[in-house]
Amino acid sequence: MDEIVSLCKRRGFIFQSSEIYGGLAGAWDYGPLGVEMKNNIKRAWWKTIVQERDDMVGMDAAILMHPQVWVASGHVATFADPMVDCRNCQARFRADEIEEGRCPTCGAVGQFTDARMFNLLFKTFAGPVEDEASVVYLRPETAQGMFVNFENVLTSTRKKLPFGMAQIGKSFRNEVNPRHFIFRTREFEQMEIEFFVRPEDAQKWHEYWMEERLRWYVDLGVRPEKLRLTAHPEADLAHYAAACSDVEYLFPMGWLELEGIANRRDFDLQQHSKESGTTLSYFDEEKGEHVVPFIIEPSAGVDRPLLAFIVDAYTQEEVRGEKRVLLKLDPRLAPVKAAVLPLSRNDKLVPTAREVWAMLRPHFMTAYDDAQSIGRRYRRQDEIGTPFCVTVDFESLEDEGVTIRERDSMEQVRVPITGLVEALKERLPRC
Ligand code: ATP
Secondary structure, X not given: OHHHHHHHHXXXXXXXXXXHHOOOOOOEEEOHHHHHHHHHHHHHHHHHHHHOOOOEEEEOOOOEOOHHHHHHOOHHHHXXXXXXXXXXXXXXXXXXXXXXXXXXXXXXXXXXXOOEEEEOOEEEEOOOOOOHHHEEEEXXXXXXXXXXXXXXXXXXXXXXXXXXXXXXXXXXOOOOOOEOOOOEOOEXXXXXXXXXXXXXXXXXXXXXXXXXXXXXXXXXXXXXXXEEEEEOOHHHOOOOOOEEEEEEEEEOOEEXXXXXXXXXXXXXHHHHHHHHOOOOOEEEOOOOEEEOOEEEEEEEEOHHHHHHHHHHXXXXXXXXXXEEEEEOOOOOOOOOOEEEEEOOOOOOHHHHHHHHHHHHOOOOOEEEOOOOOHHHHHHHHHHHOOOEEEXXXXXXXXXXXXXEEEOOOOOEEEEEHHHHHHHHHHHOOOO
């Protein structure tokens, strides 16, 4: 992990938030490459989940919601983790992260206070008066924005059961102990699906979504042997869930959750109907009856999958006695699709190289690099996962051709500059 954290900082994927002030625990900033990769993950998810399906629609709800939403959802009363303090060093932990009573910070054994429940909701105030009546919460999940809009979406889209809503956005949890880089943070992004089904079909759809979501990670290049589904034991289920399985990835620190896939029953729609006075149900025209749908919820983060994609793609190999570090990212996820590299900063080469770069920019996210030796520049692109380098050399001035070099095989082919966009499009399908 240390190597990956260092690569992420050095190459502009991820920086510590407010670093010049000493940082803020549980918050991270995405740099020029990180934001590209994050957008690529969100785009790939949206394409699979919304664009390519006939039974899904998108949403983008506000982060701030009526405070009663979080009372109805159960978050105000029960969204809490058990917290303990080490009496020896005063460090604070989630009780379920402690092994054999040993403090992870100072090593003291049996020095913990009794566990106290700690609510993870971030509170703030809406408007100029800071009193109980103006309290609002930063949403801890995007899901509720979809539940409270159930009626609006149903009437505006005329969807029939089964159908789903999808949303991507920021969520906030005042985690007791943010850790493992971007794995557990206090501000993060989620990609959530709420899939509404007839109650008798819930089990079938739960199984369907577990398979479907595993497949998504594999399709984007994650090694299947590093992924698994783990069912939550009944005692550990959230208050709303009838069943839940996590998609887990084998990180250097162990198997950890990327995404939870829960059967939320009709809990949320029932609660909001009760608390708001607006009945949230579906009228089945064929059967002539009102149904309160069950909800299957595949709830993924963006940050945890991003970390898993990087960890999985991180490769070290030896090439002619030298170490080569590369990210074997699926081209759809790679921040930069092609880098234009003039063989040198020679005055004759640079104008052609810049023309080639300008030609590619409307089509792909690109980079241009003319500093240091060509070998070093290939390595720099390998390290950030750029699938193709385009080299402009002295021959280019004669034959109006360039060399395309592929990241993983390092194979090179010569193509005419006029056919370069097409040649890259062919090699970058679905990008
Ligand atoms: P954990 O048990 O690790 O706290 P959770 O089961 O509470 O996670 P969910 O409520 O199922 O998480 O949230 C769905 C997804 O949102 C998670 O699988 C994860 O990818 C992401 N997520 C949740 N909490 C965090 C966090 N603090 N930092 C980063 N991502 C998070």
